[in-house]
Amino acid sequence: MAKCWCPGRPPVQGGKRAAVGFCLLLAAIPCWGQWPQWGGPRRDFTCEASGLAETWPADGPKKLWSREIGAxxxxxxxxxxxxxxxxxxxxQDAVLAVRAADGKTAWETKYDAPPKExxxxxxxxxxHSTPLVADERLFTVGGMVHFHCLDKQTGKILWSHNLMEELGASHLNRGYGASPLAFKDTVIVIVxxxxxxVAAFRQDTGExxxxxxxxxxxxxxPMVVxxxxxxxxxxxxGAERAGLDPATGKTRWKxxxxxxxxxxxxxxxxxPPDRIFFSAAYGGGSQLFRVRFADDAYTAEELWHNTKMKVMYSDAIRIGDYIYGSSGDFGPAFLMAVSLExxxxxxxxxxxxxxxxxxxDGKLILLDEEGVLALVSVSPEGVKIHAQAKLLEEKAFTVPTLVGTRLYLRDEHTLLALDLGQAANAGGAGS
Amino acid sequence: MKATFARLWPAVSLAVCWGATLARSGDVPPRSAGGQTLEVPKEHLDLGEVYYVTPGEDTQLVCTSDAPLARLAVTCNRVVGYFVTPFEPSAEQSPLLAGAVRIPVAALQTGANASGEALRSPPALHAAEYPEITFRLLQVSNVKATGEENQRKRFTVTLAGEMTIKDKTVALEAPAELELIPFTWRTMARNVGELLTLRTHFDLKLADYGLEKPDRSYNERIADVIKVDVFLLCNTMSPEKNLDPRIKTPQFLKQLRFLTLVRDLGDPEKGYELGRGLLREVWDDAAALDRLASAVLSEDGIATRDLRFVLKAARRANEVTDFKDPSLLSTLGHVLFDMGRVDEAVERLRQATEHLESIPPPVAGEIRATLERYEREAERERE
Known part of the structure; x- marks a missing residue:
């Protein structure tokens, strides 16, 4: 597998065989300062980082700034x-550009998006959906499925599509939520x-x-692997798991x-190289599939199904031979480890x-829905909490973002910037 | 996965008897912050999956006294508590690892005021002094796995524990049926969460607990032995889980505590004192004020509805919203109507109908229908 990422660009996913070596070379050189899309540089909620503090003061890591933000x-x-x-x-939905240095608004672009009855x-x-940065453009999809391409420097709308009107997209009753994905010169969105x-649009023209x-x-x-x-x-x-050719939209397996x-x-x-983990709440559970290629056709085989790990709206992360995730829907939540085997x-x-x-940096940064931020180590044997602090007051459903040692959090009303670095949190013991 | 029951549960034909002594954690735990479940001790949380008894809907207890001159059925739907099962139930482990419940005496319903008062009187259950009956699970034996279908697992067991009534603790043993029901789209129609049902029945001898009949006139009207039939639906989602992000959890719990006192424990004095404190806390929060007012007006099982308290909350909710929110106006109209101030109720409902465009059509329809009912009542009063 070869993926690489560079400042200001979404990860280049896939590509010709000839490019593999080049990409591997780039992948070996971490590029700091970017989190261009849902799930981070590799869309897997992991990132290169070093110099994170081993613990924090009891009231949390060093706060850089906070500001009010809309719901x-x-x-x-x-x-x-x-x-x-x-x-x-x-x-209205608003797309917001905020200066990383001080949290001040750089620009804000709003458009009408009244909820449906x-x-x-x-x-x-x-x-609910997360913007995507690709080159000089920013791509967003709002709750009522308005899809926009904006100039990332000015917020000017370059082109847009109303996916409900044009393609009969669903607002899913609670508002659209999947995040757009860049692939070569296209941007892919769930419809x-x-x-x-699913549909792909040309990044430059919106065609x-x-x-x-x-x-x-x-x-x-979606993600490309x-x-x-x-x-x-x-x-x-829904009840389908599938792999499509991201260049054509043709279904490879389902x-x-x-x-x-x-x-x-x-x-x-x-x-890697060929397994995919899925997890659903509401009594669903987790499944591991293997994608096979034989007789010129792809098939996906379920390797196991475990009803115990039920990841709801959040994410799960693979570390070695285990998946770590927060399991639970209406009942209790468990931080849980599941063997891939x-x-x-x-x-x-x-x-x-x-x-x-x-x-x-070898640890999980965890934000629970009550606004508690924690730094924990996990292994197949268990979890060790290094630090934790309640930092947000409203329901915190949004996965944090880490760039260097800077962590950005939000809930329904507050956007918060923290420094998780060693120097900023020297002497802290927060757990 | 449709493995046969026999493959997964070899115990089915073995009639396994664990005789497992369960984890003990002292007395029956106290009620939780909102009062709608118990504080589960950490040692029980660590054992496995916790299923909370769901109060409020089912007839959880049916106690039948079949005496020569009277037959009386006492019911209760306000039992709270929890049971713990293994995270991964297997044939090698008891399906129940711990459990405890509390039964509020004030919430025992006889269907008649006189018999209800007699039941709660000092010679009988003495509700004022001993507001709750408790049960603590200590042992599970004679476990038989009796079936599995669609991942539902059924067992028969013998439960042993301690029942405490009026400070007298007596060992209790009873056969029980247990079913573990995973969350499915179908079960979601009843409750979200993983479910457990527990059915049991036993005889309760009044003399064992030092219970007396209220007076001699009851000698032939209350049996010496009461048959108790139990159905507890339990859920991995606590009854105190706040699923609405618009409601602050501390407020939510305080309102639950208020209702627990006023409704379940029959203690309006303490309840409304807490309620007045909550009222002050949410004085500028129209939605919270309306929730409080609506709960007292509409919640089943409240013997003492303080309509002045409700009026204060409902009026303030409307002041905060400038008397323009149809739902809040409807609540205000409701309390005025219940207070016999029908003309004022009509006025508030008419005000509500001026703003119906902001609410869903079915709710608007209900408000119009309520207005018509109030107008008919006002007309009747004038006649």
């Missing part, structure tokens, strides 16, 4: 001097429409590059799963509410 669960992307995210302003909005109308499951076959809409963000030396666009939509797994919201986790639960821990995770 929404859109995560924060970082490109150079700016952070980008989305929030709600009355009946048939929506259930007790968790707010979003936006979940009456005729189209439709391809449309896939029909899939239900869904919250899991390399399996059997070809690119696969991984999808988890597997139907039990309808109890159709409520999946968490993004897939790729386990057989799907067995290695351990559970009740220390946190449902939580989003990042993996950096």
């Amino acid at each position: 929404g669960h859109s995560a924060i992307v970082v490109d150079g001097e700016h952070l980008y995210t989305m929030c709600r302003r009355g009946e 048939d929506m259930q909005l007790e968790f707010g109308p979003g936006p 979940g429409g009456t005729e189209v499951g 439709v590059a391809w449309k896939s076959e029909k899939f239900r809409g869904g919250y899991p963000s 390399r399996i059997h030396d070809e690119d696969h666009l991984l999808l988890a939509l 597997a139907s799963v039990d309808k109890q797994l159709a409520g999946i919201m968490s993004s897939p986790v790729f386990v 057989d799907g067995k639960v290695a351990w559970r821990d009740r220390s946190f509410g449902k939580a989003s995770l990042l993996y950096a």
Whole structure:
């Protein structure tokens, strides 16, 4: 597998065989300062980092700044001097560029996005989807499925599509949530429409590059991985798990799963070279698939299904031969480790509410929905909490963003910048 | 995965008897912050999956007294507590590892005021002095796995524990049926979460607990032995889980505590004192004020509804929203109607109908229908 990433560019995913060596070379040289998309540089919630403090003061790591932000669960992307995210302003969605240095607004672009009458909005109308930075452009999808391409320096809308009107996209009752993905000169979005499951658009013109076959809409963000030396666009939509050719939208393989797994919201986790982990709440559980190639065709085989690990809206992370995630929906939440080998639960821990995770510098950075930020070590044997502090007051459903030693968090009303570095937190002991 | 029951549960034909003595953690744990479950001790949390008894919907207890001159059924739907099962139930382990419940005496319903008062009187259960009956699970034996279908697992067991009534603790043993029901789209219609049902029945001898009949007139009207039939639906989601992010959890718990006192424990004095404190805390929060007012107005099982308290909350909620929110106006109209101030109730509902465009059509329809009902009542009063 070869993926690489560079400042100001989304990860180059896939590519010709000839490029593999070059990409491996680049991948060996960490590029600091960027978090261009959902899930970070590699879209897997891991990133290169060093110099993070081993613990923090009891009231949390050093605070750099905080500011008010509108409602929404859109995560924060970082490109150079700016952070980008989305929030709600009355009946409008807003795309926001914030200066990383001090949290001041660089620009804000708003557009009308009144909620539909048939929506259930007790968790707010979003936006839930996370922007994508690719070259000089910023791509966003709002809660009512307005898809925009903006100039990342000015916030000017360069082109846009109303995916509900044009492609029959679904707002999923609670507002659209999947995050766009860059692939070569296209940007790929989940549609979940009456005729189209996924669509790709030319980054420069907004012209439709391809449309896939029909899939239900869904919250899991797509990702491109390399399996059997070809690119696969991984999808988890309703009760279907699929791999598409990201260049054409043609389905390479597809597997139907039990309808109890159709409520999946968490993004897939790729386990090189050919396995994919999916997890769903609402009684679903976790599954591991292997993608095989034989007789000129791809197939996906379920290796195991474990009903115990149920990742809801957050993410799961692979470290070695285990998947770590926050399991739970309406009942208790457990930080949990599951063996990739057989799907067995290695351990559970009740220390946190449902939580989003990042993996950096050998530790998990965990933000639970009650706004508790923690630094923990995990292994197949268990979890060790190094530091924790309650930093946010509203429901914190958004996965944090780490760039260098800077961590950005948000809840429904506050955007917070912290320094997790050793120097900034010297002498802290917060757990 | 459709492995046969026999493969997964060899115990089915073995009638395994664990006789397992369960983890002890002292007395029955106290009620939790909101009062709708118990504080599960850490040693029980560490054992496995915790299922919380879900109060409020089922007839959890049916106690039947079949005396020569009277037959009385006492019911309760406000039992709280928890049971713990292994995280991964297997044939090698008891399906229940711990458990405890509390039964509020004030919430025992007889369907008649006189018999209810007699039940709660000092010679009988003496609710004022001993507001709760408790049970603590100590041992599970005679475990038989009796079936598995669609990942539902069923067992029969013998439960042994201690029942405490009026400070008298007596060992209790009873056969029980247990079913572990995973969360499915179908079960979600009843409750979200993984479910456990526990059914049991036993005889309760009044003399064992030092319980007396209220007076001699009851000698032939209350049996010496009461048959108790139990159904507890338990859920991995605690009854105190706040699923609505718009509601602050401390407020949510305080309102639950208030309702626990006023409704379940029959203690309006302490309850409304807590309620008044909550009222002050949410004085500028229209939605929280309305939740409080609506709960007292509408919640089942509240014997003492303080309508002046409700009026204060509902009126303030409308002041905060400038008397323009139809739902809040409807609550204000409701309390005025219940207070017999029908003309004022009509006025508030008419005000509500001026703002119906902001709410879903079904709710708007309910408000219009309520207004018509109030207007008919006002007309009747004038006649």
